[in-house]
Amino acid sequence: xxxxxxxxxxxxxxxxxxxxxxxxxxxxxxxxxxxxxxxxxxxxxxxxxxxxxxxxxxxxxxxxxxxxxxxxxxxxxxxxxxxxxxxxxxxxxxxxxxxxxxxxxxxxxxxxxxxxxxxxxxxxxxxxxxxxxxxxxxxxxxxxxxxxxxxxxxxxxxxxxxxxxxxxxxxxxxxxxxxxxxxxxxxxxxxxxxxxxxxxxxxxxxxxxxxxxxxxxxxxxxxxxxxxxxxxxxxxxxxxxxxxxxxxxxxxxxxxxxxxxxxxxxxxxxxxxxxxxxxxxxxxxxxxxxxxxxxxxxxxxxxxxxxxxxxxxxxxxxxxxxxxxxxxxxxxxxxxxxxxxxxxxxxxxxxxxxxxxxxxxxxxxxxxxxxxxxx
Numbered sequence: 001x002x003x004x005x006x007x008x009x010x011x012x013x014x015x016x017x018x019x020x021x022x023x024x025x026x027x028x029x030x031x032x033x034x035x036x037x038x039x040x041x042x043x044x045x046x047x048x049x050x051x052x053x054x055x056x057x058x059x060x061x062x063x064x065x066x067x068x069x070x071x072x073x074x075x076x077x078x079x080x081x082x083x084x085x086x087x088x089x090x091x092x093x094x095x096x097x098x099x100x101x102x103x104x105x106x107x108x109x110x111x112x113x114x115x116x117x118x119x120x121x122x123x124x125x126x127x128x129x130x131x132x133x134x135x136x137x138x139x140x141x142x143x144x145x146x147x148x149x150x151x152x153x154x155x156x157x158x159x160x161x162x163x164x165x166x167x168x169x170x171x172x173x174x175x176x177x178x179x180x181x182x183x184x185x186x187x188x189x190x191x192x193x194x195x196x197x198x199x200x201x202x203x204x205x206x207x208x209x210x211x212x213x214x215x216x217x218x219x220x221x222x223x224x225x226x227x228x229x230x231x232x233x234x235x236x237x238x239x240x241x242x243x244x245x246x247x248x249x250x251x252x253x254x255x256x257x258x259x260x261x262x263x264x265x266x267x268x269x270x271x272x273x274x275x276x277x278x279x280x281x282x283x284x285x286x287x288x289x290x291x292x293x294x295x296x297x298x299x300x301x302x303x304x305x306x307x308x309x310x311x312x313x314x315x316x317x318x319x320x321x322x323x324x325x326x327x328x329x330x331x332x333x334x335x336x337x338x339x340x341x342x343x344x345x346x347x348x349x350x351x352x353x354x355x356x357x358x359x360x361x362x363x364x365x366x367x368x369x370x371x372x373x374x375x
Contacts, residue, residue: 001026004087004096006110007053008103011286015163016100023364032086041089041113043106056086093117102126111137122374129283139375144284146309159370161363163284169266170293175273175347181213181338184268185276186287188220192231196280208331213338217256218268224250224257269294273343274321278304285310289358295351299323299334312357319349
């Protein structure tokens, strides 16, 4: 089976490639060439970004991270494009059997391709973002958003699943017990004031917690010590301007900064006692699931994941620390679960609840049956 999938972001595309190509043995393609956009079969609200999604060349210039020459995509998490299969519009019109739509901005354009050029192909809509709901034509739904799945399941041919990531990287190890415990956040946008990451809440807690713990920031675009960026200023271009092209990011085990790849992200997660993850909007949430696969609990708010996919992992005082708005009380609560024995128990509980709720092998079997019965 030949499967066409649009590009939403690297982690999602990688996970779907693992599912369709490595698990099912299908041929999994990504659109290639400007014909897709020029003829109205691919769309992104930022024209340069949309065109960038259709090329094998690096295209993230001018955003928070400038990718080096030869980089694969807009997130620096591997050399996937060397393995990914790409397909032109002309080729796709003659051979695609299944169209998978993942980027909400592109849904209408991709469906137009399906309707105009490949009506015999089956259509699947992936729903993972918060606030995404199916159109009337979206009868086959691949849902990573639990809240949406529970609303649409009876009306649509649908299946709920957790998009897969590498459990050899995001794996359990017992938490370290240093003299000062380590808190990290991997949320994008905190340094650059993204509203969904609630920077004011973050900084007020960081100021208090840094008195007793080492607290590091690793979101997209976060600079290392000594480099200051204005909102939206490009990280690597600024660094190279200050220090030259041979600049090396310092050891992020003991510094702020943006990790280079999944290997570094997973290592930093294991070198964490608890992670700050107060995030206002999330449908699935790769980061939080990767943390729990590693056995690392989070600091969050009760409403952040209520009824959502990651909410299955969050039990206050058992697998996470929920903060409720009283700064002094919340700080004392967090500090209690940074104590070595309490932290170790919570990390073990985080690991165990991930295993209880997430089984990629089992879910792949459910999805295979879902594929066999597509409408």
